[in-house]
Amino acid sequence: xxxAQPRTIYLKDYRAPDYWIDRTDLKVDLHEGQSxxxxxxxxxxxxxxxxxxxxxxxxxxxxxxxxxxxAWVDGVALGADEYQLTEQGLVIQAPSARFELRTRCRIEPxxxxxxxxxxxxxGMFCTQCEAEGFRKITYYLDRPDVMSVFSCxxxxxxxxxxxxxxxxxxxDRGVLxxxxxxxxxxxxxxxxxxxxxxxxxxxxxxxxxxxxxxGRTVTLQLYTEPRNIGKCDHAIDSLKxxxxxxxxxxxxxxDLDIFMIVAVDHFNMGAMENKGLNIFNSSCVLASADTATxxxxxxxxxxxxxxxxxNWSGNRVTCRxxxxxxxxxxxxxxxxxxxxxxxxxxxxxxxxxxxxxxTAQFAEDAGPMAHPVRPDSYMxxxxxxxxxxxxxxxxxxxxxxxxxxxxxxRRGSDLYFERxxxxxxxxxxxVRAMEEASGIDLTQFRRWYExxxxxxxxxxxxxxxxxxxxxxxxxxxxxxxxxxxSKLPFHIPIxxxxxxxxxxxxxxxxxxxxxxxxxxxxxxxxxxxxRPVPSLLRGFSAPVKLSYDYSDAQxxxxxxxxxxxxxxxxxSQQLCVRVLQRMVPQYLEGTPLKVDGVLTxxxxxxxxxPVSDPAAxxxxxxxxxxxxxxxxxxxxxxxxxxxxxxxxxxHLAERFAPEFEHLYRDSQLExxxxxxxxxMALRSLKNAALGYLARGSDAGVELxxxxxxxxxxxxxxxxxLATLVHCERGSARALAxxxxxxxxxxxxxxxxxxxxxxxxxxxxxxxxxxxxVQALMAHEAFDAGNPNKLRSLIGVFCSQNxxxxxxxxxxxxxxxxxxxxxxxxxxxxxxxxxVTPLTRLRKYPAARQQQMREQLQRIFTHSLSPDLYxxxxxxxx
Ligand code: B3K
Ligand code: ZN
Numbered sequence: 050x051x052x053a054q055p056r057t058i059y060l061k062d063y064r065a066p067d068y069w070i071d072r073t074d075l076k077v078d079l080h081e082g083q084s085x086x087x088x089x090x091x092x093x094x095x096x097x098x099x100x101x102x103x104x105x106x107x108x109x110x111x112x113x114x115x116x117x118x119x120a121w122v123d124g125v126a127l128g129a130d131e132y133q134l135t136e137q138g139l140v141i142q143a144p145s146a147r148f149e150l151r152t153r154c155r156i157e158p159x160x161x162x163x164x165x166x167x168x169x170x171x172g173m174f175c176t177q178c179e180a181e182g183f184r185k186i187t188y189y190l191d192r193p194d195v196m197s198v199f200s201c202x203x204x205x206x207x208x209x210x211x212x213x214x215x216x217x218x219x220x221d222r223g224v225l226x227x228x229x230x231x232x233x234x235x236x237x238x239x240x241x242x243x244x245x246x247x248x249x250x251x252x253x254x255x256x257x258x259x260x261x262x263x264g265r266t267v268t269l270q271l272y273t274e275p276r277n278i279g280k281c282d283h284a285i286d287s288l289k290x291x292x293x294x295x296x297x298x299x300x301x302x303x304d305l306d307i308f309m310i311v312a313v314d315h316f317n318m319g320a321m322e323n324k325g326l327n328i329f330n331s332s333c334v335l336a337s338a339d340t341a342t343x344x345x346x347x348x349x350x351x352x353x354x355x356x357x358x359x360n361w362s363g364n365r366v367t368c369r370x371x372x373x374x375x376x377x378x379x380x381x382x383x384x385x386x387x388x389x390x391x392x393x394x395x396x397x398x399x400x401x402x403x404x405x406x407x408t409a410q411f412a413e414d415a416g417p418m419a420h421p422v423r424p425d426s427y428m429x430x431x432x433x434x435x436x437x438x439x440x441x442x443x444x445x446x447x448x449x450x451x452x453x454x455x456x457x458x459r460r461g462s463d464l465y466f467e468r469x470x471x472x473x474x475x476x477x478x479x480v481r482a483m484e485e486a487s488g489i490d491l492t493q494f495r496r497w498y499e500x501x502x503x504x505x506x507x508x509x510x511x512x513x514x515x516x517x518x519x520x521x522x523x524x525x526x527x528x529x530x531x532x533x534x535s536k537l538p539f540h541i542p543i544x545x546x547x548x549x550x551x552x553x554x555x556x557x558x559x560x561x562x563x564x565x566x567x568x569x570x571x572x573x574x575x576x577x578x579x580r581p582v583p584s585l586l587r588g589f590s591a592p593v594k595l596s597y598d599y600s601d602a603q604x605x606x607x608x609x610x611x612x613x614x615x616x617x618x619x620x621s622q623q624l625c626v627r628v629l630q631r632m633v634p635q636y637l638e639g640t641p642l643k644v645d646g647v648l649t650x651x652x653x654x655x656x657x658x659p660v661s662d663p664a665a666x667x668x669x670x671x672x673x674x675x676x677x678x679x680x681x682x683x684x685x686x687x688x689x690x691x692x693x694x695x696x697x698x699x700h701l702a703e704r705f706a707p708e709f710e711h712l713y714r715d716s717q718l719e720x721x722x723x724x725x726x727x728x729m730a731l732r733s734l735k736n737a738a739l740g741y742l743a744r745g746s747d748a749g750v751e752l753x754x755x756x757x758x759x760x761x762x763x764x765x766x767x768x769x770l771a772t773l774v775h776c777e778r779g780s781a782r783a784l785a786x787x788x789x790x791x792x793x794x795x796x797x798x799x800x801x802x803x804x805x806x807x808x809x810x811x812x813x814x815x816x817x818x819x820x821x822v823q824a825l826m827a828h829e830a831f832d833a834g835n836p837n838k839l840r841s842l843i844g845v846f847c848s849q850n851x852x853x854x855x856x857x858x859x860x861x862x863x864x865x866x867x868x869x870x871x872x873x874x875x876x877x878x879x880x881x882x883x884v885t886p887l888t889r890l891r892k893y894p895a896a897r898q899q900q901m902r903e904q905l906q907r908i909f910t911h912s913l914s915p916d917l918y919x920x921x922x923x924x925x926x
Contacts, residue, residue: 054922055428055915060372066190067106068143069093070197073242075187077167079158079174079205079249084167085118087153088187090197094146105143108150110188111181112138114166116155117188123148139188152188161185162834162875170315171274173250174210175328177321180371180430183242193368194473196239203249204231210249212272216240216324218306236324238304239471241367246323248272248311255281259292261302267292273312273335276798280335283346283724284310284353291354294388299462301361310334310353314800317836317878318434319352322359329356332801332837338722340802343732343764346724350392355385366469371430375422375498376476378434379442383450386443393726394664396614403589403615406444408677410436411594414503415680417888417924419530423476423498426532428919431878437501444592445497449483451542451562451590452494457487493566494540501530504539506565508597512580519547519577521585524569525593531923541565544590544613547574547581552610555581559612562590582606587613601627605651614665621655621669624648625697629678632693633686642696652701656708663716664730670737672698675851684894687855691814695777702745709745712738713752722762729764736768743772747780754784763802766792771809793830803830804841811845818853819861822846833872836879843868847886854886855893859900862887866904870911877914884908884917888924 072091078084094105117134120127122144133140141150161168166185167176176182184191201215207230213222217236224230252272259267269288271281288308295301305325316330333352336345362384363377390398413419413436420433422442427433450458465482476498484491504527512519523543527536543563547555554560555577563572582603586595599607599620604627607620625648632642660666672694679685702709716735718728739756742749750773757769770792773785789810796802807830811822825831825842832838847854847865854861865887873880890901902925909921 055918057426057428058430060370060423060425063370063372065095065097066192066195067095067098068108068190068195069095070190070195073189073197073199075199075201077186077201077203077247079203079210081159082157083155084158085153085155086187087151088189089149089151090189092143092148092150094143096146099146101146105146108141108143109135109137110139110141111184111191112154112188113184114156114161115185115188118153118155120153121151124151138184154187156186163878164315164317164836164876165878167247168315170313172209173252173274173313174205174248175250175311175313176245176247176323177317177328178245178323179243179321180434181243183245186245189242191242192370193241193243194370196241196367196471196473198237198239199245200233200235201245201247202231202233203247204229205249209251212248212250212252212254214246214248214272214309214311214326216244216246216326218325236305238324238365240324240364241473244322244324244364244367246321246326246328248326248328251275252311253278254309255285257285257289259289259303259308261292262296263302265302265306267303267305268307270307270309271312271334272309273331277312277331277335280337280340283336283341284329284334284349287350287353288357290350290392291357291388294354294391295358295361295384298387298391299361299384299459299466301358301466303360304365308357310356314837315835317876320356322356322363324360324364327356329353330837332804335801336724338724338762340763340796340799342767342805343724343729345801347389347393347729351385351389354388355381358384358388361466365471366466367473369473369475371427371433372423372425373475374430374433375438375442375445376474376479378439379422379444380446380479382439382443383446386447394662394730396618396662397664397668397730399588399615400618400668402440402443404674404677406436406440406592408674408680410440410592411503412676412680412889413437414441414501414530415528416891417531417926418920419501421499421501421533425499429877429881429915431916432881432919441592448497448542448591449480449491449494451544452491452540452564453483453487453489457489458483460486491540493538496537496539500527500536500539501533502527502536504536504541504591504593506541506543506586506591506593506595508583508585508595510583510597512577514580517576517578519574519581520571521545521563521574521583522569522571523563523565525565526568531926538566538568539593541591541593543585543595544587545572546584546587546611546613546616547577548584548607548610549579549581552606554612555579560587584611584613584616586616586619588615589619599623601645601647605647605654608651608669609654614662618665618668621651622673624651625673626678626681629673629690629693629697630682632696633682633689636689636692637686642693644697644700648697649700649704652705656705656712660712660715660734662730663734664726667730667734667737670734670741676849679851679892683892685892686894687851687897691852698741699744702741702749706742706745706749709738709741713742722764732762732764732768736765736772739768740772743776743778743781747778750776750778750781750784753781754788757788763805767805767809774809774813777815797830800835800837804837806830807838807841808845811842812849814850814852818846818850819857819864822853823864834875836876839872839879839883844883847883855897859897859904862901862904866908869917870908873911873914873917877916880914881916881920884920888920890924 074089076087158167165182203213213232215234220235221233253275254270254272257269310327312331319333320329362380461483464486509522604620604624611617628648678690716731743753753769753772760766869884
């Protein structure tokens with residue numbers, strides 16, 4: 050066990066820095082062996098912490114894995130007794146209230162496997178500084194409330210690294226001896242160090258332009274390795290749409306003359322919003338019809354927009370400290386979700402986001418790492434880039450939007466951006482701007498930022514036909530989470546509709562927003578002519594678990610009639626969940642699994658109605674995921690859930706074979722591939738139908754094979770492949786094998802396609818899954834140094850292949866523990882993310898729980914990074 054336990058940092062201990070850094074001038078000299086970083090910092094004491102005449106506080110700079118070669122104060126070299134090197138960094142005594150510190154350090158980016166700080170990916174140099182990576186580049190006040198004007202001079206070999214990029218504008222360049230060259234960059238906007246970026250490589254770029262609404266021309270450039278130059282158009286188009294949208298919806302214009310994106314193969318997450326120089330995981334930016342699925346086209350559009358939107362929500366107005374992370378992330382996810390909803394199907398986007406929230410964020414909220422949207426403590430901040438901070442944080446902003454209305458929300462965001470431009474601020478500043486602009490009191494609402502856990506809302510109703518009064522009785526509670534035993538009531542906006550017997554809305558304007566603020570609360574609706582069916586939490590107006598005792602027939606009624614598209618989908622899911630939950634005990638008792646008739650009838654109505662919205666229909670054909678069914682079960686009966694879901698899917702496949710065949714035929718598209726919302730919707734419906742057809746008959750399997758061979762785009766090809774690989778029918782076996790081989794042979798040089806190839810195999814639940822995953826780890830396509838490959842294979846297996854991961858008397862748990870222990874030495878951030886499935890141990894029956902615990906304990910006997918230490922220790926508590 051590790052003896053030096055990482056320190057816990059508390060929000061309540063926040064203190065402004067003792068010094069500010071007005072200017073940061075970097076000289077980065079890149080080499081294959083040792084690179085050099087010279088940093089000249091213009092320092093100024095924080096006058097709030099110092100009275101003239103008193104001794105100046107020591108300057109404590111953070112630094113990690115740096116070799117200090119020299120330090121100079123106001124041009125004079127410091128002697129060995131004039132500075133201290135500590136475990137955290139470098140400490141010096143300030144000579145005066147303002148001074149200049151120059152340091153020179155050696156670093157070895159080529160040996161930096163953590164992918165944090167300055168590192169190498171496929172021969173190019175790149176950086177990732179958020180949250181605390183800049184301290185691996187030079188000694189610095191590496192905290193977001195220290196905002197500085199940066200300049201950066203990069204020098205490197207001219208042949209290997211013809212392209213040298215940093216933030217802001219290129220202001221000069223020149224040639225040096227020995228085939229080297231340099232480029233000088235300057236960023237006029239003060240920024241925290243986490244937004245610094247540097248790239249050096251043999252890259253090509255595509256270029257475009259955007260004219261802002263005030264008439265300025267901005268150059269847009271996307272840099273990539275030459276082989277990927279044909280995969281840039283979609284990202285550039287997405288960027289232009291995002292720039293226009295932010296002007297129209299938020300009145301925000303881009304501020305520099307150039308906006309650059311660089312695609313990098315080795316990257317710990319999706320992308321990074323460095324000022325003027327976004328760095329992207331290749332899989333989140335590169336796309337072509339032949340190599341990317343519709344899902345990745347949409348993901349790219351969303352992530353490009355997300356990073357772009359950070360230019361205001363994150364960069365111009367940044368976070369005071371990392372506890373405020375959701376200030377930029379929750380707000381920016383809300384912004385990108387609304388952008389995607391405007392570009393595509395609003396209902397489908399909402400359904401996708403809510404599915405993720407309910408499956409994964411609710412699980413996080415119920416697990417050992419549960420934390421508020423604004424956490425109040427952490428050991429390692431990298432562990433807090435979570436679904437809670439991002440997705441629940443976005444839901445919290447969405448609730449503010451709903452409570453205020455679009456116009457007042459816009460006044461609030463204008464006030465926030467204008468008042469805090471160039472500042473590092475807090476969630477409180479954001480909420481206050483919203484309050485001031487709207488006149489709405491959000492005092493109680495702030496609890497959403499402070500209290501962890503998913504609130505439960507239980508609803509019952511009563512109707513008095515004599516007076517025409519219909520009443521909804523609400524009660525709310527929130528389960529205990531680590532460190533928070535009891536919770537106060539939340540301010541919960543609940544959008545309610547009431548349907549008459551014909552399925553029409555009874556309320557004027559169709560929906561009323563109920564604001565729940567008490568633990569128990571009753572709301573009355575007057576002049577209601579008949580007992581209605583309530584449609585609750587329309588559009589998922591709050592991130593809660595709501596229950597109302599619907600009958601199966603009422604759910605089927607809502608599924609067919611609700612005017613709220615989200616709630617039609619939700620009713621279909623709830624009905625499926627009910628049916629599946631009744632099948633779980635049948636499986637455990639060994640009795641035949643029975644599908645209830647109401648569900649069959651509801652599907653019959655759904656499939657026989659004319660298709661008005663193919664995308665929405667597709668979402669209703671997708672059964673609740675096993676991971677979602679697991680989240681709502683306690684204990685999780687893995688095999689029973691799987692068997693029930695399979696039985697239901699097979700039942701629908703058999704019962705509605707002709708309908709699926711029609712859907713399949715009617716959704717065919719002619720002509721060249723287009724990643725438009727309309728075409729994507731038809732493809733997704735067609736491929737959902739194909740999945741059922743292949744379950745239902747050998748002819749369906751053959752259809753999938755034909756589609757695989759004839760496809761003119763990656764969506765159809767990959768969905769056909771996935772259908773074959775996941776199909777339980779004997780006739781699919783050989784076809785799956787040959788198509789997998791064919792797919793590999795055709796795409797082995799394309800990393801993004803190989804990620805799909807790995808993930809489709811990792812998620813295959815047939816017997817022997819662990820052995821297949823282990824064999825793939827030895828395959829030439831796998832690279833344990835690349836996070837995308839780790840996620841596609843190990844991550845997908847452990848989080849999406851429940852049968853494989855939980856089978857073999859804990860063999861899957863041992864496997865994951867082995868991987869995590871090894872990986873922690875190289876890349877702690879990824880190790881600590883991959884371990885997540887083991888942290889859910891308390892959801893499982895005793896025997897499995899014990900096996901999972903043993904593996905967590907085994908991990909804990911090793912000397913761990915702070916990242917993994919925090920997650921494992923909290924899971925074992
Ligand atoms: N802000 C980055 C995430 C950085 C994660 C650091 N471990 C990407 C984003 O959310 O836009
Ligand atoms: Zn973000």
